[in-house]
Amino acid sequence: MNKFTESELKGRNILKSFLDQVGATNQMPTEDEYNPVDYYFTYKEKKVVAEIKCRDIKYLNYPTHLMEVSKYNALMKDKQNKQLDTAYYINFFGENIAYWYSNSTIRKYATEDIKYCNRTTAENRGRTNKSVLLIPTDKAQIFIRKNGIWSNGSLEEIRTFASN
Numbered sequence: 597m598n599k600f601t602e603s604e605l606k607g608r609n610i611l612k613s614f615l616d617q618v619g620a621t622n623q624m625p626t627e628d629e630y631n632p633v634d635y636y637f638t639y640k641e642k643k644v645v646a647e648i649k650c651r652d653i654k655y656l657n658y659p660t661h662l663m664e665v666s667k668y669n670a671l672m673k674d675k676q677n678k679q680l681d682t683a684y685y686i687n688f689f690g691e692n693i694a695y696w697y698s699n700s701t702i703r704k705y706a707t708e709d710i711k712y713c714n715r716t717t718a719e720n721r722g723r724t725n726k727s728v729l730l731i732p733t734d735k736a737q738i739f740i741r742k743n744g745i746w747s748n749g750s751l752e753e754i755r756t757f758a759s760n
Contacts, residue, residue, distance in 0.1 A: 646683065683698070
């Protein structure tokens with residue numbers, strides 16, 4: 597198994613632990629590792645599609661989180677084509693911190709830029725310029741898992757939690 601596949605499986609397993617806890621139904625991870633989206637589920641009768649990223653904890657305290665424009669466009673296209681209610685971009689930092697960004701939050705608050713980035717998240721395959729969205733971290737829904745239980749968190753709690 598390559599690092600990309602490992603990262604995908606890790607993110608899906610962490611998300612599943614969250615979704616199981618909150619009672620989400622119809623959970624369905626995508627099967628192809630090159631699928632433009634990662635996960636589908638239903639929560640409170642809303643049909644959802646999600647894109648997941650597992651990030652290094654060192655990126656936690658940045659003022660913005662980055663999403664490739666192509667990923668956002670694929671997420672929105674999938675949401676529209678499948679007539680889903682909402683889409684989320686979910687960033688996991690380690691296994692116990694999650695930043696959730698809804699499609700409406702991204703559309704409203706993100707700014708577009710060009711960044712010189714790694715070609716891929718999981719493996720070093722060189723760098724390239726990418727069109728990205730910079731999403732302010734203070735616009736995320738933040739969750740922390742303590743003793744196996746997910747709960748809402750604040751930026752202050754995250755910083756304290758991450759430093760321990």
